[in-house]
Amino acid sequence: MTRVDFHSNVPDKLAYASRLVRKAYMAGNKVVVLTADSEQLAALDAAMWTISPTDFLPHVAAGDPLAVHTPIVLTDNMDVELPHHDILVNLSQLPPVNYAQFQRVFEIVAMDEHDAQAGRQRFLHYRKAGMEPTHFVAGKT
Template sequence: MAEVLFYHLQRQPLEAVLPVLITRSLERGWRVVVEVPDEERLAALDDHLWTFSEESFLPHGTEKEGDAASQPVLLTTGRHNPNGAQVRFLAASARLPDSVDGYERIVLMFDGNDAEALVAAREEWKRAREMGLAATYWQQDEAGRWIKKA
């Protein structure tokens, strides 16, 4: 059964946190799918993952580029798992999938400075619990470390 992690972003934006978490997932040998709600956000994230660091980049693709199944990291607006990922990142108000079968981990990342995102995250927390999923809530401390709050 997949575990669901809720990441409350307050000190750093998605663009700073997501590459680190994707890198850690790849180091575990997991394939990754990142879901965003629209094409505009997908294009911005696609560009960012190639340029977020002067020292490195994250190899990834989008469904539009074809051969989605071979991508270690796939960006999508869809609800499916075309690359057989073990971890799914949900960003920019993307919602939990109806089925978490096949995933080791689902990571829902939300902007703690956005009132609508907070409401949506609370709804998804309730939904995760109703689905019987093991959900945990993480928030950054002053030093930028992730602390488990619930």
Template sequence: MTQRIDFYHHVRDPLAFACKLAATVMGKGQRLLVLLADPAQLHAFDERLWTWQPTSFIPHCRLDEPIAADTPVLLATRLPPGPAPCPVLLNLSLGVPDEYSRFERLLEIVGEDPDSLARARQVARAYKAAGLETVYHDMTGR
């Protein structure tokens, strides 16, 4: 059951910040599923993870790959049926994911543009209506 949702808003470069969050979660010894809106966004984020920092690597793969069970960061465009494959969900899918409550923690990244901010308000309202604790982090200038 979801215990907390963190919104990181006014993020200048959402994909770069998503890489940073993935590294942070992984550094704490937790696994992470990154939910992306479509295959093109998944591909772009996959490329970003490979090139994010020249001296580090974030082990990752698609959720449906054979090595997924042994990989700390998983990428998907849909949530799998059954129990959550990881305790943390980073939602980059632009909406409220179905069955998000299977994850212990949700992370949401919101860009600086008006469309992203409007979408985030709708998503936050849905989470609040479900009675979930929502924490906001203002990332202006970062």
């Protein structure tokens, strides 16, 4: 069964997602990141190139021929063929259609009320599907 983890109260979704992806990649996982749209995808791509002077996060877009060989795949469309099914990081406002094919899903929820409300709806969606999502509030110890 897929494990779903919510990370809420996130001040900067792209920076947070980049750090989360770095941690998952360093642990040997393959990661798919779902963005809300192509604009957010481009911004995430740029953020991953500048995460730190010493880290390299090998990533490509889902349609790239190298996607099958690249541990981090970025997409704004879950209807495409995805090469990996370890971890899905969701930055979009909706629950991913094919989330159950992943071992683990991270839902990243920003601090603003619009994103928080969308996050609550996704949380309820998973609950109705029989999942028991966990919840982590960023910035709290």
